[in-house]
Amino acid sequence: EAGVTQFPSHSVIEKGQTVTLRCDPISGHDNLYWYRRVMGKEIKFLLHFVKESKQDESGMPNNRFLAERTGGTYSTLKVQPAELEDSGVYFCASSPRGGTYEQYFGPGTRLTVT
Amino acid sequence: AQSVAQPEDQVNVAEGNPLTVKCTYSVSGNPYLFWYVQYPNRGLQFLLKYITGDNLVKGSYGFEAEFNKSQTSFHLKKPSALVSDSALYFCAVRDMLQDYGGSQGNLIFGKGTKLSVKP
Numbered sequence: 001e002a003g004v005t006q007f008p009s010h011s012v013i014e015k016g017q018t019v020t021l022r023c024d025p026i027s028g029h030d031n032l033y034w035y036r037r038v039m040g041k042e043i044k045f046l047l048h049f050v051k052e053s054k055q056d057e058s059g060m061p062n063n064r065f066l067a068e069r070t071g072g073t074y075s076t077l078k079v080q081p082a083e084l085e086d087s088g089v090y091f092c093a094s095s096p097r098g099g100t101y102e103q104y105f106g107p108g109t110r111l112t113v114t
Numbered sequence: 115a116q117s118v119a120q121p122e123d124q125v126n127v128a129e130g131n132p133l134t135v136k137c138t139y140s141v142s143g144n145p146y147l148f149w150y151v152q153y154p155n156r157g158l159q160f161l162l163k164y165i166t167g168d169n170l171v172k173g174s175y176g177f178e179a180e181f182n183k184s185q186t187s188f189h190l191k192k193p194s195a196l197v198s199d200s201a202l203y204f205c206a207v208r209d210m211l212q213d214y215g216g217s218q219g220n221l222i223f224g225k226g227t228k229l230s231v232k233p
Contacts, residue, residue, distance in 0.1 A: 004157070031218055042118075043158075043204065043223040056220065091158065095218070101146055101165060101208065103221065105158035 025094030
């Protein structure tokens with residue numbers, strides 16, 4: 001079974017540009033989560049999809065961040081326009097409906113905004 | 115407010131010695147607790163969890179953790195450390211204020227503890 005995959009693994013962009021991160025969850029997992037870790041700090045929750053619906057987006061920092069999950073499969077997280085403080089590692093995780101509580105994480109996308 | 119604290123930024127142990135990585139939590143109600151490990155250039159990998167039942171839970175790679183309700187702690191332990199255990203360890207608790215029922219719900223993480231095991 002393939003794990004959670006994320007693309008790209010690294011992205012370096014200039015302030016004001018747009019970046020789109022992609023996450024492919026484990027096949028069949030209804031729950032998809034986005035998290036972010038700013039250097040040396042906690043991993044912070046951003047939002048949670050159940051299939052294609054946003055269950056909880058309370059962690060999204062502002063309206064420069066837009067997440068979608070088309071057809072309940074892969075998800076994208078767009079940052080537009082990017083700011084310096086958006087730099088960090090963005091993790092995606094998935095879990096099955098009715099599962100055993102743990103979430104399965106992807107390798108992360110390291111975003112650097114210069 | 116709900117939170118997880120990992121008081122040590124780094125833990126250094128010699129190979130073969132026991133190791134402990136500390137974690138304390140603050141959460142509403144009964145906690146669901148997790149440990150994850152991140153090896154260099156890899157994603158977070160699930161190690162073990164406490165949901166209910168026996169306070170001592172065993173997980174992958176010989177790790178175990180003890181849930182202590184009175185001390186609100188969930189320390190990660192291993193009797194004999196290996197050099198290959200060197201990694202970044204994260205403690206997490208399920209956010210009980212966003213409880214949709216079932217097994218869904220986001221996690222609240224600590225800052226992480228870097229474990230360094232020397233030969």
